[in-house]
Amino acid sequence: MSSIPDVKYAPAAANPQTLRRLSAVIVATSLVTGLEIFDFTVYGFFAAMIGDQFFPAANPMTSLLLAVGTFGVGFFVRPLGAAMIGAYADRVGRRAAMTATCWLMALGTAAIGLCPPFATIGLAAPLIVIVARLLQGFAVGGEIGAAASLAMEAAPISHRGWLVSWQLASQGAAALLGACLGLLLTSVMSPAYLASWGWRIPFLIGLLIAPAGVYVRRQLRETSIPTATRTSVRTPLAELCREHGATLIAATLMMSWRTVSFYIIVSYMPSYVTRVMHMPAIIGFRSSALSALLLVVVSPLSGLLADRLPRRKPLVLLTSGATALLVYPLFLIITHAHGALPVLCSVGLISALLALGNGFNTLLVLEALPARVRASGVATSYALGVALFGGTAQFIVTALIEWTGDPISAAWYVALACLVSFCALILFREQRAQT
Structure with a gap:
């Protein structure tokens, strides 16, 4: 059963001062988070x-x-970053944690963008790339929870x-920037120079995260974070596991449909189109850009729709269930396509469902946790799920495609991930936090 207080859902008019304050929070959280996600997903x-150069x-x-x-590899260290940086954000403050992640992400991105290839330094090259991905994963693991918590707590x-x-939206913007750079580079550079x-050019552009992120976040007043969230909590992770373990497990499982769909439909599509379907690379980048x-x-x-509806859960069930039902026929269209249009239409439909349900899913988890462990809980469930x-x-x-020889086997994995999320959502207890 859901436990939802009786509140009004129609957005109230905000005065200019409130709008300026909320705009500053959006820039400090979303813009810089987008840059960090760009560095990670590009x-x-x-x-x-990269495989040809280092492996x-x-x-x-x-x-x-x-x-x-x-x-x-970068994903497996995310839970550690979520635990450590998320706990730091709950104890010390959101802004301090988010500033630290900027520097960590910039260091990992620089290591990948500047690392010599295998042909030059041998085994040291893949080792450097692996360490860099670990560093990036650690930073992103803690970033998501602190930024999402601050955004929620700053808003009425x-x-x-x-x-x-x-x-x-900033995560989508990061992927859009990466895909557009891919389109631009494949259009103006020869395949040999690009390979x-x-x-490396997108990675070098991604180094802007350090100066931009630190400057923007230092302008953000720590007082925009509620006092309750800054109260010293010695062991937020212990309290999270002890008192909110069921919520943490369900929230982790709920991540499966959105994260698998994102990393297969958005990030993997350029490689899928070129190496599996043997289509021009530009089709893959166009689909990712779309x-x-x-x-x-x-x-x-x-987000606007979420502010007008009394419940979050039904729409997440609808979007994850629809994705599970549609992904196989849509991949069937993709694998039999002879041009870009069928690929773009199929990818676009799944992406629209993902975008529609994502915000509701995040709000479900944010509102189910008290402020004193919110950053830790959101970061940990997100990081474990990813x-x-x-x-x-x-x-x-x-591996499935290589083993079965069937390119459509990708659809079965996406459908399974959606089913896992759907079952977890049914068991998740929806709440409406007031702080």
Whole structure:
């Protein structure tokens, strides 16, 4: 049964001062989070080229498998980053935690963008890339919970959905930027130059995270964080596991449909199109750009809808269930496509469902946890879910395709992830936090 207080859901008019304050929070959380997600996910867009540079093998699919395996490495350290940085955010403050993640992410991105290839330094090259991915994963693991918690706590109840939705829109913007850079680079550079050094350009652009992130977040007043959340909690993780263990487990499982769908439909599609379907790379980047654009546009609209509806849970059940039912026929269309249009339409439909349900899913978890453990709880459930489902998605799908010889096997994994989320959602107890 849901436990939802009687509150009014129609957004109230905000005065200019409140709008300026909320705009500052959106920039400090969403914009910089987007840059960090860009640094983390752009690896997936160029996985095939990174595999050739750092994991050379006689079989191109083996090289890709090693590259996407390293892509997944960054996800497995996310729970550690979530636990440590999330607890720090609950004890000390959201702003301090988010500033630290900027520096950590910039360091990992620089290591990948500047690392010499395997042909130059041998085994040291893949080792450097693996360490860099671990550092990136640690930073992103703690970033999500602190930023989402601050965004929710800074907003009046009637504007929560809208403010939190920009977190998700920023992730779409990050993917859109990566896909657009992929489109631009494939259009203006020869395949040889792109594979040799052109793929490094997005990583070097991503280094803007350090100066931009630190500057913006230092302007954010710590007083915008509720006093209750700054109260010293010695062991927020112990309290989280002891008193909110069931919520944590359900929230982790609820991540499966959104993270698998994102990392297969958005991040993996360029590699899937080129290495599996043997289509031009530009089709894959176009599909990823379309997916990301829909995340940017639909997520804020979804946030506005969340502020007008009395419950979050039904719409998440609808979107995850619809994705499970539609993913197989849509992948069937993709695998039999002879041009870009069928691929774009199929990918676009799944992406729209993902964008519509994402914000509701995040609000469900944020509102189910008290402020004193909120950053830790959101970060940990998100990081565990992404590590278990998103971090392994590209590797599992690539291995399934290699093992079965059937490119449509990717759809079965996405459908299974949606089913897991759907069952967890049914058991999740919806609440409506007032702080």
